Amino acid sequence: MIKNLALRVFVALQGIESKVTDEEGQTLAEYGLIMAVIAVAVVVTAAVAFKGAIVLAFTSATKCLSGSC
Numbered sequence: 650m651i652k653n654l655a656l657r658v659f660v661a662l663q664g665i666e667s668k669v670t671d672e673e674g675q676t677l678a679e680y681g682l683i684m685a686v687i688a689v690a691v692v693v694t695a696a697v698a699f700k701g702a703i704v705l706a707f708t709s710a711t712k713c714l715s716g717s718c
Contacts, residue, residue: 651691658687 662680
């Protein structure tokens with residue numbers, strides 16, 4: 650799913666890039682910022698989606714480290 654989304658964004662960016670003539674550096678920086686925002690959104694979404702599993706894993710590890718495993 651993420652690979653598909655990244656591919657679509659990449660293809661869209663290539664289409665936009667062909668229209669730009671003299672602002673290539675600025676456009677590249679903007680694309681970088683867009684990709685950074687998308688990456689942060691994916692990480693936050695994954696953290697929210699797997700919150701229960703993450704909490705359970707840390708709770709289990711804490712119990713094992715305290716000796717009641």
